Amino acid sequence: MEELVTFCKTRGFVYPSSEIYGGFAGIYDYGHYGILLKNNIQKEWMKSMVQKRSDVYALDSAIFMHPTTWKASGHVDGFNDPQVDCRTCKARMRADHLLEEHGIDADKATLEFLNEHLDALKKEGKMKCVSCGGTDLTPARTFSLMVKSNMGSPLDQLSEENVVYLRPETCGGIYLEYKNTVNSLHPKLPFGIAQVGKAFRNEIVARQFIFRTREFEQMEMQYFLHPDDMEISYEKWHEYRWQWYLDLGITEEELKWVGHTKLVFYASKAYDIKYHFKCMKKFDEVEGIHARGNYDLTQHSTFSGANLEYFDQARNEKFIPHIMETSVGLNRLMLMFLDHAYTKEQVNGEERIVLKLDKRLSPIKVAVLPLMKKDGLSEKAEGVCQQLREKYMCEFDASGSIGKRYRRQDEIGTPYCVTIDYDTLKDESVTVRDRDTMEQERIAIKDLKSYFASHVGDCV
Ligand code: ATP
Numbered sequence: 151m152e153e154l155v156t157f158c159k160t161r162g163f164v165y166p167s168s169e170i171y172g173g174f175a176g177i178y179d180y181g182h183y184g185i186l187l188k189n190n191i192q193k194e195w196m197k198s199m200v201q202k203r204s205d206v207y208a209l210d211s212a213i214f215m216h217p218t219t220w221k222a223s224g225h226v227d228g229f230n231d232p233q234v235d236c237r238t239c240k241a242r243m244r245a246d247h248l249l250e251e252h253g254i255d256a257d258k259a260t261l262e263f264l265n266e267h268l269d270a271l272k273k274e275g276k277m278k279c280v281s282c283g284g285t286d287l288t289p290a291r292t293f294s295l296m297v298k299s300n301m302g303s304p305l306d307q308l309s310e311e312n313v314v315y316l317r318p319e320t321c322g323g324i325y326l327e328y329k330n331t332v333n334s335l336h337p338k339l340p341f342g343i344a345q346v347g348k349a350f351r352n353e354i355v356a357r358q359f360i361f362r363t364r365e366f367e368q369m370e371m372q373y374f375l376h377p378d379d380m381e382i383s384y385e386k387w388h389e390y391r392w393q394w395y396l397d398l399g400i401t402e403e404e405l406k407w408v409g410h411t412k413l414v415f416y417a418s419k420a421y422d423i424k425y426h427f428k429c430m431k432k433f434d435e436v437e438g439i440h441a442r443g444n445y446d447l448t449q450h451s452t453f454s455g456a457n458l459e460y461f462d463q464a465r466n467e468k469f470i471p472h473i474m475e476t477s478v479g480l481n482r483l484m485l486m487f488l489d490h491a492y493t494k495e496q497v498n499g500e501e502r503i504v505l506k507l508d509k510r511l512s513p514i515k516v517a518v519l520p521l522m523k524k525d526g527l528s529e530k531a532e533g534v535c536q537q538l539r540e541k542y543m544c545e546f547d548a549s550g551s552i553g554k555r556y557r558r559q560d561e562i563g564t565p566y567c568v569t570i571d572y573d574t575l576k577d578e579s580v581t582v583r584d585r586d587t588m589e590q591e592r593i594a595i596k597d598l599k600s601y602f603a604s605h606v607g608d609c610v
Contacts, residue, residue: 151429154492155359157503161561163187163488164360176356176364178481183562186513186543188367188484192346194510195369195478198394199344206342206371207335211323213348214301219322220315222453223446229318230292232264233354237288241281242354245290252276258412264290297350297364316350321475323347324372325446328471329458339462339471340375340383346480358430360481367480374471376462377444383474384419384441391423391439391476399508400425400490406433416445425486436486437478444470487511491563497588505563506586514564515542515606519555521571523548531570534580534595538568542602560585565606568598 158164163184167177180188200206220226232245245264246256254267268290271277278285301314317323324343331343346369356362375383388407395405403426410420419441424433447470451458459468491507509515516538520531528548535546545564547555552569559567569581574595582601583590593601 151359154429154488157492157561158184158359158488176353176362178360178363183513184484187487187507187511187563188480190511190513191483191487192367192369192480194398195394195480196344196346198390199342199369199371199476203342205337205340206344206373207331207337209324209327209331209343209345210347211320211327211345213317213350214299214314215317215322215326217312217314218453219326219450220296220318222449223322223325224449225296225315225318229295231295231354232259232261232290233293234268234290235288236279236282236284237286238284239279239282241279243280243287244354247355248277248280255411257410258414261290261292293352293354295351295353297352317348318351319349319370319477320345320347320368321370321372321446321477324370325450328372328374328447329456332460338464339460340373340379342371342373344369344371346370360485361427361430361434363481366482368477369480369483370475370477372446373474373476374460375474376465376467376469377472380418380441380472380474384439387474387476388421388439391437395423395425398487398511399506400486404490408433408435416443417441418443425489427486427489428492429485429489436482437476440475440477442473442475444472446473447471502557502560504560504585507563509565509606512563512565513543514545514559514562515566516602517545517547517555517559517564517567519546519552519567519569520548521552521569525572526575527570527572530574531568534568534570534598538598538602541599542606556583556588566602 161183162181165179165181166173167179168174200208234243234245234248245268246259249256249264249267252271256264268277272285272287275285277287279287296318297316299314299316302312324345327343331337346367348365349368350365353362353364356364373383373387396402406424408422408424413420417440421439422435423437425436426433447458451470458470460471461468487507491505493504493506495502495504518531518535518538520527531548532546535544538544547558556567565585567583569583571581574580578596579592579594581590582593
């Protein structure tokens with residue numbers, strides 16, 4: 151993990167936030183290559199979830215929502231994690247994670263269950279602070295993950311009723327816009343609404359780089375359906391989402407499905423896709439796929455008084471649709487793709503670091519490199535780069551030896567390098583080098599556009 155964190159910082163992917171002020175725990179900023187990579191992951195998700203389908207609509211709902219939203223959803227009362235504090239070094243820990251490290255399934259466990267098992271382990275001398283190793287730990291207590299804001303007039307702030315929260319998940323906005331979507335787009339069931347956006351959680355522990363942060367982005371899709379269609383839709387989405395990972399180069403061996411052992415009372419099915427993070431030496435969740443019943447719309451209907459029923463003409467039936475959701479963290483996916491792609495190889499006795507990203511995800515598609523900075527090679531290369539920029543994210547690099555420049559591009563995952571040399575000035579051709587095979591071929595400048603159209607496709 152440390153190596154990947156350093157790599158991301160020194161190569162302009164991810165920086166710790168507010169570093170010049172000593173940092174700000176659990177928050178990260180994305181540099182030039184990081185944001186390009188993140189945008190490309192998001193584009194691939196939107197393409198698969200919206201563009202390629204006729205039954206899913208896009209949405210961008212606001213981060214701030216009416217305070218009652220989170221009462222109706224149960225977040226104000228129940229979106230908690232169990233916290234344990236070290237009295238010696240003040241470190242904060244998740245009680246359920248502490249027990250899981252001792253092989254005890256503590257997912258969604260009650261405080262009584264957690265404290266009973268924590269006490270037993272304490273008596274055996276097995277319960278230690280993960281930070282200082284001390285044994286003076288507090289009992290578990292609930293800690294709300296909701297992030298409060300002070301939005302509104304000072305008078306509003308006096309009342310606990312009116313606390314405005316930063317949304318802890320993006321799907322809340324989807325439920326609230328379900329009615330407008332039906333009334334404006336007239337979709338037939340089953341249909342989905344997909345959105346990408348920021349979410350905020352006061353995570354007790356945010357120590358695993360961009361895997362778990364307090365500000366992050368989610369890509370969520372809520373699929374509205376008749377309960378009779380839940381089983382078949384769930385199976386289809388299960389398969390569809392799994393295939394998305396494989397299509398972008400993640401292998402079957404790196405993935406697994408894990409069913410939730412404890413379901414919330416309204417859910418009928420819940421599976422997570424777990425990826426094997428080499429940087430954490432373990433499988434962990436990247437995406438959840440949940441059959442949620444009609445709890446969400448029913449709650450919002452009850453709390454708001456709005457009628458959220460759907461009239462299904464084909465069935466001649468009025469009902470509150472049930473929901474199947476797919477929910478994935480964009481930043482967590484970025485860590486997954488970096489983890490998967492980060493490769494070290496021996497080439498001619500030297501180590502080469504190469505990001506073997508799927509070309510669609512690569513931040514830069516083509517780097518244009520003049521062999522020398524003199525004799526008009528730079529000017530020629532700049533001209534070629536400018537032409538390709540019309541279509542692709544390109545980079546012009548003239549500094550350092552050509553070998554070093556190839557390595558630099560390998561490290562940020564650029565699939566192709568175009569080199570302009572003295573022959574280019576004579577015959578208008580260039581060398582194109584492939585990142586993975588390192589093979590080179592000679593291509594006429596006039597054919598570069600069609601070459602990249604077939605090798606990189608339409609992605610920018
Ligand atoms: P976890 O068990 O890892 O805390 P969760 O089960 O609470 O996650 P959900 O509420 O189902 O997660 O959120 C859906 C997805 O959003 C997760 O699969 C994950 O990819 C992402 N996610 C959730 N919390 C965070 C976070 N703090 N930082 C980054 N991504 C997150």
